[in-house]
Amino acid sequence: MTTPPVAIEVASIPRTSRGLWRDAFRRLMRNGPAIVGMVCIAIFVFGALLAPLIARYDPTIGSLADGRQGPSLAHLMGTDLQGRDEFARVLYGARISLTVGVVAVFFGLVGGTLVGAIAGGAGGLVDGVLMRVVDVLLAVPGILLAIGIVAWLGHGEIQIMLAVGISYSPIFARLLRGSLLALRESDYVIAARSMGASPTRILMRHMLPNALTPLIVQATLAAATAIIDVAGLGFLGLGPGDPRVAEWGEMLTDSSKFLQSAPYLILFPGAAIVISAIGFNLLGDGLREALDPRLKR
Amino acid sequence: MNLLSVHDLIVRFRTHDGTVHAVNGVSFDLNEGETLGLVGESGCGKSVTNLAVMRLLPSPAGRIEGGQVVFEGQDLLSLDESEMRDLRGKEIAMIFQDPMTSLNPVLTIEEQMVETIRAHRRVSKAEARAKTIELLSTVGIPQPESRLRNFPHQFSGGMRQRVMIAMALALEPKLLIADEPTTALDVTIQAQVLELLSRLAADRGTAVILITHDLGVVAGMTKRTNVMYAGFVVESATTADLFARPHHPYTVGLLHSMPRLDAQPGEPLIPIEGTPPDLRFAPVGCPFAPRCAWRVDRCWRENPVLEPMQPTQEIVTTGLQATHRIACWNQPTAEEAAAARPLRPGFTPAAPPTEDLS
Numbered sequence: 001m002t003t004p005p006v007a008i009e010v011a012s013i014p015r016t017s018r019g020l021w022r023d024a025f026r027r028l029m030r031n032g033p034a035i036v037g038m039v040c041i042a043i044f045v046f047g048a049l050l051a052p053l054i055a056r057y058d059p060t061i062g063s064l065a066d067g068r069q070g071p072s073l074a075h076l077m078g079t080d081l082q083g084r085d086e087f088a089r090v091l092y093g094a095r096i097s098l099t100v101g102v103v104a105v106f107f108g109l110v111g112g113t114l115v116g117a118i119a120g121g122a123g124g125l126v127d128g129v130l131m132r133v134v135d136v137l138l139a140v141p142g143i144l145l146a147i148g149i150v151a152w153l154g155h156g157e158i159q160i161m162l163a164v165g166i167s168y169s170p171i172f173a174r175l176l177r178g179s180l181l182a183l184r185e186s187d188y189v190i191a192a193r194s195m196g197a198s199p200t201r202i203l204m205r206h207m208l209p210n211a212l213t214p215l216i217v218q219a220t221l222a223a224a225t226a227i228i229d230v231a232g233l234g235f236l237g238l239g240p241g242d243p244r245v246a247e248w249g250e251m252l253t254d255s256s257k258f259l260q261s262a263p264y265l266i267l268f269p270g271a272a273i274v275i276s277a278i279g280f281n282l283l284g285d286g287l288r289e290a291l292d293p294r295l296k297r
Numbered sequence: 298m299n300l301l302s303v304h305d306l307i308v309r310f311r312t313h314d315g316t317v318h319a320v321n322g323v324s325f326d327l328n329e330g331e332t333l334g335l336v337g338e339s340g341c342g343k344s345v346t347n348l349a350v351m352r353l354l355p356s357p358a359g360r361i362e363g364g365q366v367v368f369e370g371q372d373l374l375s376l377d378e379s380e381m382r383d384l385r386g387k388e389i390a391m392i393f394q395d396p397m398t399s400l401n402p403v404l405t406i407e408e409q410m411v412e413t414i415r416a417h418r419r420v421s422k423a424e425a426r427a428k429t430i431e432l433l434s435t436v437g438i439p440q441p442e443s444r445l446r447n448f449p450h451q452f453s454g455g456m457r458q459r460v461m462i463a464m465a466l467a468l469e470p471k472l473l474i475a476d477e478p479t480t481a482l483d484v485t486i487q488a489q490v491l492e493l494l495s496r497l498a499a500d501r502g503t504a505v506i507l508i509t510h511d512l513g514v515v516a517g518m519t520k521r522t523n524v525m526y527a528g529f530v531v532e533s534a535t536t537a538d539l540f541a542r543p544h545h546p547y548t549v550g551l552l553h554s555m556p557r558l559d560a561q562p563g564e565p566l567i568p569i570e571g572t573p574p575d576l577r578f579a580p581v582g583c584p585f586a587p588r589c590a591w592r593v594d595r596c597w598r599e600n601p602v603l604e605p606m607q608p609t610q611e612i613v614t615t616g617l618q619a620t621h622r623i624a625c626w627n628q629p630t631a632e633e634a635a636a637a638r639p640l641r642p643g644f645t646p647a648a649p650p651t652e653d654l655s
Contacts, residue, residue, distance in 0.1 A: 124357075185355060186398065187393055187395060187398040187399040188399050188400055188402075190399075191391070191393055191400070191461075193353055194351055194353060194385055194386065194390065194391040194393075195386035195390065195413045195416065196382050196383065196384070196385035196386035196387060196413075196416050196417060197382075197412070198382060201412075201416070205404070205412070206401050206404075209403045209404075210402070210403055
């Protein structure tokens with residue numbers, strides 16, 4: 001005869017102290033697609049960091065005599081019109097795409113968080129005015145806004161980061177403000193107020209940390225779009241502006257004329273854009289699931 | 298001098314559907330160390346009254362439109378927000394209904410309690426931490442040193458409410474407002490938490506306003522009770538007097554709709570028929586009239602005010618000698634209160650007036 005299982009109230013047993021973030025990390029590591037995403041991102045990050053070690057050729061120097069060779073052992077991804085090694089250019093392109101994409105999202109996150117926190121924290125007239133500005137920015141398609149800003153500020157990496165960042169900030173502002181408004185009436189915020197906590201303290205310590213998770217998810221997903229947008233700007237001729245610099249979008253433009261004779265010139269940078277974007281998307285979805293308290297087991 | 302004196306408090310909410318008349322001229326006094334129960338069904342204004350005292354009404358919808366709230370001789374309604382902030386937690390603290398949601402999920406217990414103490418006292422982190430450990434052990438949290446670094450989700454509901462009580466009493470406030478402190482807890486835990494609350498409050502001489510819809514809790518925890526209905530206080534008496542001699546038809550109804558241990562087997566519970574009034578309309582007449590078995594014509598036209606049982610009686614508002622006061626035009630007799638229905642021969646509740654009074 002077996003003894004019946006004893007019912008234990010699990011919640012009352014002090015588990016080994018582990019934070020919310022550690023719980024989320026554990027869930028993330030159990031999520032297959034998220035790991036695939038992280039691997040994709042890791043490949044590009046390492047490729048970008050170690051580009052000088054991996055690539056056997058300088059991405060900016062080629063000889064016209066070697067132009068448009070197909071993939072071979074000497075040139076894994078072939079050579080472009082100017083005879084530059086395509087593999088080296090894709091690797092160095094990862095540097096630009098990843099840094100510009102990630103920094104752009106960071107700019108957008110900082111700007112959006114600032115606006116959203118002021119609007120959601122202050123409320124009233126300030127909130128109304130800021131949100132109408134955000135509405136106007138949201139009404140303009142993001143890439144169009146970015147094109148306008150680059151056209152206004154001129155070529156250059158910083159300009160692209162700013163342009164993409166500004167075009168993304170309204171989304172973050174809106175998202176954060178929404179969470180803050182919901183949190184403002186939450187029990188623990190009212191409880192904190194009833195204990196005499198100051199408004200800044202409530203905003204910084206009680207509301208922002210609780211409003212952070214949707215921002216993190218959105219930022220990861222935005223990194224995917226940012227890489228595509230940066231490539232898009234490059235494709236439209238609004239890239240870094242230096243034709244020697246390897247940038248995925250510009251590489252696509254340069255080789256689009258040879259789509260039939262040298263399709264690999266489109267294939268590799270195109271694949272790089274798609275894979276890195278998918279990587280960030282998968283990671284973002286995984287993060288959403290890992291950080292969502294309703295899915296907590 | 299009274300510790301707290303609420304006079305003719307009026308609170309309105311402006312919503313898309315119109316103005317909600319949440320609190321309509323509530324007055325009560327509270328002595329130091331006194332326990333007062335506020336009883337009534339959901340939406341009768343008992344929580345709103347206390348949020349108004351704390352000036353924590355949801356803005357901009359909720360507004361105090363009249364009255365006075367005097368705490369230790371100071372009119373709270375005339376203080377600015379930063380003066381009010383100094384008072385909250387230090388002089389008046391609050392315990393909320395749901396301990397599962399009133400602690401911040403991303404901060405440890407230590408962070409939340411130390412923060413509360415340091416918001417009002419100039420003490421070092423270590424001192425605040427020592428105080429926190431002391432408080433947690435006072436409220437019966439085992440191994441407080443190691444539990445400090447836990448997050449709220451690692452505590453059970455009863456334990457969280459103990460933490461809330463510890464936090465509320467951390468600065469030894471003079472007044473503690475407990476808003477349905479045990480409603481969200483298991484019945485077995487309720488008694489423990491209530492016992493803890495009343496013992497700690499008594500030890501420290503803290504005055505308590507206990508908001509509840511549970512008459513059993515009021516009977517065990519308070520010395521004086523105000524019964525609220527539709528934003529009005531309809532009956533006010535010492536708790537012993539109120540339970541022995543309920544006079545307002547609503548109080549009578551409340552007492553009879555509750556199961557009792559001394560009831561005969563098979564004896565039916567008597568519910569209060571109907572639903573509470575829509576607070577978007579200012580009441581004409583007594584707000585309880587539509588549900589009242591004792592209503593007379595006058596009840597439809599005039600809203601009775603809270604008055605002593607004997608008109609000539611001198612009014613004592615606090616303490617154990619508090620005057621039994623009631624707002625009713627046609628009071629049930631003692632026999633009727635016991636039977637929970639009018640016993641007068643030929644009496645039928647007055648029909649609503651046909652002409653439009655609003």
